[in-house]
Amino acid sequence: MSEKQVIIDVGDGAAIPRPEDKGLLSAWWLSFLGTLAVLAYLLIFHPDPYLRLLKFLPDGIIVTFQVTIASICLALLLGLLAGLGRISRNRIVNLVASTYVEIIRGIPLLVQLFYIYFALGRIVRVPDMVAAIIALGFCYGAYMGEVFRAGIMSIDHGQTEASLSLGFNRSQTMRYVILPQAWRTILPPVGNEFIALLKDTSLVSIIAVSDILRRGREFASESFLYFETYTLIAIIYLLITLVLSKILSNVEQRLSHYERR
Amino acid sequence: MKKIVMMLLVIASMVNSAWAQKEVVFAVDATWPPMEFVDAEKNIIGYSIDYMKAAGEAAGFKPVFKNVAWDGIFAGLATGKYDAVCSSVSITDERKKAMDFSAPYFKVRQALIVSKKSQVKSLAELKGQKVGGQIGTTGYFAIKAADGVEAKSYDEVGLAIEDLNVGRLAAVVCDDPVAANYALNQYKDTLKIAAIIETGAVESYGIAVNKGNQETLDLVNKGIAAVIASGKDKELQQKWIGQ
Numbered sequence: 231m232s233e234k235q236v237i238i239d240v241g242d243g244a245a246i247p248r249p250e251d252k253g254l255l256s257a258w259w260l261s262f263l264g265t266l267a268v269l270a271y272l273l274i275f276h277p278d279p280y281l282r283l284l285k286f287l288p289d290g291i292i293v294t295f296q297v298t299i300a301s302i303c304l305a306l307l308l309g310l311l312a313g314l315g316r317i318s319r320n321r322i323v324n325l326v327a328s329t330y331v332e333i334i335r336g337i338p339l340l341v342q343l344f345y346i347y348f349a350l351g352r353i354v355r356v357p358d359m360v361a362a363i364i365a366l367g368f369c370y371g372a373y374m375g376e377v378f379r380a381g382i383m384s385i386d387h388g389q390t391e392a393s394l395s396l397g398f399n400r401s402q403t404m405r406y407v408i409l410p411q412a413w414r415t416i417l418p419p420v421g422n423e424f425i426a427l428l429k430d431t432s433l434v435s436i437i438a439v440s441d442i443l444r445r446g447r448e449f450a451s452e453s454f455l456y457f458e459t460y461t462l463i464a465i466i467y468l469l470i471t472l473v474l475s476k477i478l479s480n481v482e483q484r485l486s487h488y489e490r491r
Numbered sequence: 492m493k494k495i496v497m498m499l500l501v502i503a504s505m506v507n508s509a510w511a512q513k514e515v516v517f518a519v520d521a522t523w524p525p526m527e528f529v530d531a532e533k534n535i536i537g538y539s540i541d542y543m544k545a546a547g548e549a550a551g552f553k554p555v556f557k558n559v560a561w562d563g564i565f566a567g568l569a570t571g572k573y574d575a576v577c578s579s580v581s582i583t584d585e586r587k588k589a590m591d592f593s594a595p596y597f598k599v600r601q602a603l604i605v606s607k608k609s610q611v612k613s614l615a616e617l618k619g620q621k622v623g624g625q626i627g628t629t630g631y632f633a634i635k636a637a638d639g640v641e642a643k644s645y646d647e648v649g650l651a652i653e654d655l656n657v658g659r660l661a662a663v664v665c666d667d668p669v670a671a672n673y674a675l676n677q678y679k680d681t682l683k684i685a686a687i688i689e690t691g692a693v694e695s696y697g698i699a700v701n702k703g704n705q706e707t708l709d710l711v712n713k714g715i716a717a718v719i720a721s722g723k724d725k726e727l728q729q730k731w732i733g734q
Binding site for chain 1: 562563565566569585586589623626627632643644645646650653654657658659
């Protein structure tokens with residue numbers, strides 16, 4: 231009997247609710263309704279710091295989303311290139327892609343942010359939001375590269391063989407046969423990375439990008455209400471990630487409709 | 492008899508020094524040259540450090556300095572992590588609501604630093620441009636009070652100055668001794684002080700203590716008064732600021 235391999239997947243994002251987790255008492259619903267209740271309580275009964283702070287934040291939320299979406303697009307592009315590069319038979323392409331992944335995964339994201347912003351700032355002047363997007367895109371691209379590689383390799387080799395025998399060449403096979411199928415395997419980890427990226431955008435506050443955290447810090451430094459500020463910031467991040475993880479779970483459910491379990 | 496007298500004298504001097512050596516822990520954001528900064532051996536030095544040491548000698552306390560990041564320095568004071576903040580804290584009405592201040596120990600004004608190529612002479616001319624300052628400082632509040640200017644907050648003033656140097660900012664606003672230090676030393680080829688921002692009010696530094704901490708406040712006030720009376724503050728100003 232073959233041994234069943236146990237794969238432990240510690241995702242970075244909020245636990246994406248499984249379809250079995252229906253019903254009001256699931257962890258997701260509990261967190262979501264609980265957080266909303268706390269937020270409503272704070273806004274209604276203590277409007278003085280909390281409502282004032284909430285009015286201070288909307289442009290920070292917009293910046294956070296802008297940085298997240300731009301970074302995820304860049305990361306997907308780089309991830310696809312890195313993943314394909316690592317599978318490639320061309321030695322040079324493979325080496326370049328593997329080195330990229332190794333280096334980026336070896337440096338902490340915060341250090342990469344500082345580096346791109348300040349060190350490169352002396353060579354080529356990069357505006358702060360662009361530096362943030364580049365740093366986040368490069369960092370997450372390396373992780374996406376691994377996800378893409380695993381997804382592509384999970385497709386049965388028979389598909390490639392059949393496609394080649396039908397007259398497609400290698401790149402057409404990849405484009406029309408493999409990638410569309412791999413996408414279904416790739417989507418859940420990509421979704422997880424998207425949520426992790428949203429939380430990591432809080433790091434860009436260090437290079438003076440006015441995201442949610444930066445706005446919160448500015449408010450706290452003027453009003454000295456540190457506890458209240460960070461409570462509200464945490465609640466807002468939590469609500470955003472909970473909503474995104476629910477949307478992701480629904481998308482996954484739809485995609486797995488055709489898989490018989 | 493002699494022995495007993497000697498013993499009593501020894502004990503008396505030990506007890507006396509135990510009283511005299513009350514430690515006061517000051518939190519310092521040592522990124523604000525020449526008032527407080529770190530030297531090559533990572534010691535905290537600067538005008539405020541020497542001032543507090545002199546005040547301590549006069550009033551009978553031993554100052555201990557802790558390097559703490561500016562953003563959060565007041566939160567630490569409120570939770571009792573240290574006794575006082577000696578970090579070029581300007582005395583303002585908003586801050587007086589959250590903490591108590593000692594007598595002022597230094598008069599300060601806000602300076603506008605720009606690139607040498609710039610012709611700007613005041614904050615009002617920078618409408619629509621980016622001006623930077625350290626988060627939570629009176630310099631940053633001055634930028635936010637100016638109409639139409641885009642304010643950018645930095646964790647340390649040195650990062651803002653570097654961004655000005657590279658061209659991401661049109662100007663930086665900070666306290667005039669710090670501005671002088673940057674514009675006349677490291678960045679003397681690229682930056683200059685365009686103007687002193689007159690707000691009409693007198694701004695001074697004070698030592699901040701937690702509300703109600705009268706004991707530390709009295710010690711510090713005693714020390715400051717002694718330093719001013721002895722003229723040591725002028726001496727230190729000459730040494731660190733050069734005027």
